[in-house]
Amino acid sequence: MMEVREEIDIQRRPSAGAMLQLIRHGHATTRADLAEQTGFGRSTVAQHVTALLAHKLLVEDAGPSSGGRPVTLLTFNTSAGVALAADLGATHSRVAVSDLAGSVLAETTADLEITLGPDEVLEWVNDRFEELLARAGRRPDEVRGIGIGVPGPIDFAAGCAVVPPIMPGWDGVPLPAYFADRYDAPVLVDNDVNIMALGEYFTNWRDRTEHLLFVKVGTGIGCGIVAGGRIYRGADGAAGDVGHIRVASDREVVCSCGNVNCLEAIAGGQAMARQLAEAGHHAEVSRDVVQLVRQGNVQAVQVVRQAGRVLGEVLASLVNFFNPAAIIIGGDVADADEQLLAGVREVIYSRSLPLATRHLRIARSALEDRAGVTGAAVLAIESALAPAVIDRAIADQAASA
Numbered sequence: 001m002m003e004v005r006e007e008i009d010i011q012r013r014p015s016a017g018a019m020l021q022l023i024r025h026g027h028a029t030t031r032a033d034l035a036e037q038t039g040f041g042r043s044t045v046a047q048h049v050t051a052l053l054a055h056k057l058l059v060e061d062a063g064p065s066s067g068g069r070p071v072t073l074l075t076f077n078t079s080a081g082v083a084l085a086a087d088l089g090a091t092h093s094r095v096a097v098s099d100l101a102g103s104v105l106a107e108t109t110a111d112l113e114i115t116l117g118p119d120e121v122l123e124w125v126n127d128r129f130e131e132l133l134a135r136a137g138r139r140p141d142e143v144r145g146i147g148i149g150v151p152g153p154i155d156f157a158a159g160c161a162v163v164p165p166i167m168p169g170w171d172g173v174p175l176p177a178y179f180a181d182r183y184d185a186p187v188l189v190d191n192d193v194n195i196m197a198l199g200e201y202f203t204n205w206r207d208r209t210e211h212l213l214f215v216k217v218g219t220g221i222g223c224g225i226v227a228g229g230r231i232y233r234g235a236d237g238a239a240g241d242v243g244h245i246r247v248a249s250d251r252e253v254v255c256s257c258g259n260v261n262c263l264e265a266i267a268g269g270q271a272m273a274r275q276l277a278e279a280g281h282h283a284e285v286s287r288d289v290v291q292l293v294r295q296g297n298v299q300a301v302q303v304v305r306q307a308g309r310v311l312g313e314v315l316a317s318l319v320n321f322f323n324p325a326a327i328i329i330g331g332d333v334a335d336a337d338e339q340l341l342a343g344v345r346e347v348i349y350s351r352s353l354p355l356a357t358r359h360l361r362i363a364r365s366a367l368e369d370r371a372g373v374t375g376a377a378v379l380a381i382e383s384a385l386a387p388a389v390i391d392r393a394i395a396d397q398a399a400s401a
C-alpha cells in the first residue's frame with residue numbers, strides 16, 4: 001500500500017516539499033508520522049512543518065486525544081490555490097477550475113471542433129478559464145498550474161502535438177506559450193488517454209496499486225500506462241498506442257493508418273458503427289452505437305460484446321507482458337453499459353497466465369466523462385506541488401526575508 005518509490009525519494013532528501021507530498025498523498029497525518037517515515041529527528045521535522053504552515057500549504061487541527069496528550073493533525077490546505085484543466089476532444093471539450101486536491105470547483109462543456117485550430121480553440125479555452133475562475137470566486141494569481149489534454153500524440157517536454165492525425169494546424173505548436181503571459185504557472189500537456197489514466201489512478205486506485213492500464217474505447221482505441229505510480233510515456237511518447245496492434249479477423253479491414261486489421265479498425269467505436277450500418281441500422285459514429293445499445297438493440301449488443309472479446313485478446317497479451325493490478329475501461333462505448341467489459345473479461349481470464357490474473361481487477365471507469373478533466377488537473381497539481389518546486393519557493397522567500 002505504501003508507495004515504495006516515494007519512501008526512497010524522501011529518505012534521500014527529507015525536505016519540506018517531500019513532507020508535504022507525504023501528507024498530500026495520505027501517508028502521514030502527524031509530525032510523529034513524518035519523523036517515522038523520513039527517519040529524521042523531531043526538530044528537523046518541526047522546522048519543515050513550520051515553513052509549510054507559514055506558506056499556508058498545511059493547516060493543523062487538534063485531533064482526537066488518544067488517552068494522553070492530544071494529537072495535532074496536519075492536513076494539506078487544498079484551497080491554497082487552484083488548477084485550471086482542459087480536456088479537449090475531437091468534437092467535444094470540458095474545461096474546469098479545481099482545488100489543489102483535484103476537486104472540481106466550476107466546470108463547463110461544449111461541442112467544439114479541434115479542427116478549428118490552436119488559435120481559435122485556445123482562445124476559447126482561455127475565455128472559459130477566465131469565466132470559471134470568476135464563477136469559483138478565485139483570482140488569476142491563485143492559479144498554480146494548468147493541465148491540458150488533447151486527442152493526439154504529444155511531445156510532453158515541449159508541450160506540443162506531434163503530427164496529430166485529427167488535429168490539422170496543431171503540429172509543433174507549443175501550447176504553454178499561449179498561457180505564459182496570462183498566468184504565472186506551469187502548463188502541462190498530454191494526450192487524452194494519459195490524462196484519463198492519471199485521473200482514474202489518482203482518484204480511485206492510488207491506495208491499491210502503482211501499476212494499471214486505462215483503455216479508452218471511443219472512435220478509436222488507446223491505452224494509458226501507469227507504471228510505478230507514474231504515467232509511462234516510452235522513449236518518444238508513443239507508449240500505449242494499442243489501437244494499431246494487428247488482430248485476427250475473418251475479413252480484411254483497412255485501418256486509418258493504412259495497415260490492415262488493426263485493433264481499432266475491428267473493435268473501435270467507428271468500426272462498430274460501420275458494422276451496424278451495414279446491417280441496416282442508423283449508425284455513423286460511436287455515439288450511435290451507444291444509443292442502439294441503450295435501446296436494447298440485440299445486434300448492437302452483440303457487436304459491442306464481440307468488440308470486447310477482440311479487445312480482450314490484445315489485453316490478454318498485455319496482461320502477461322505488463323502484469324497490471326487493474327485494467328480500467330473508459331470512453332463513451334464503455335461508459336454506456338456492461339457489454340464491452342463482459343467481452344473483455346471473458347477473454348482475459350481464459351487466456352492470460354494464472355499468475356498474472358491472480359489479483360487482476362477489470363473495471364469500468366468510475367469517473368466516466370470526467371476522467372480526462374480530473375487527470376488534467378492532477379497533472380498540473382503534481383507538477384506545481386512537486387517537492388523541488390515547494391523547496392525552491394520556501395528557500396526564495398527565506399532569502400528575500
Ligand SMILES: [Zn+2]
Binds near residue numbers: 255262
Ligand atoms: Zn492502424
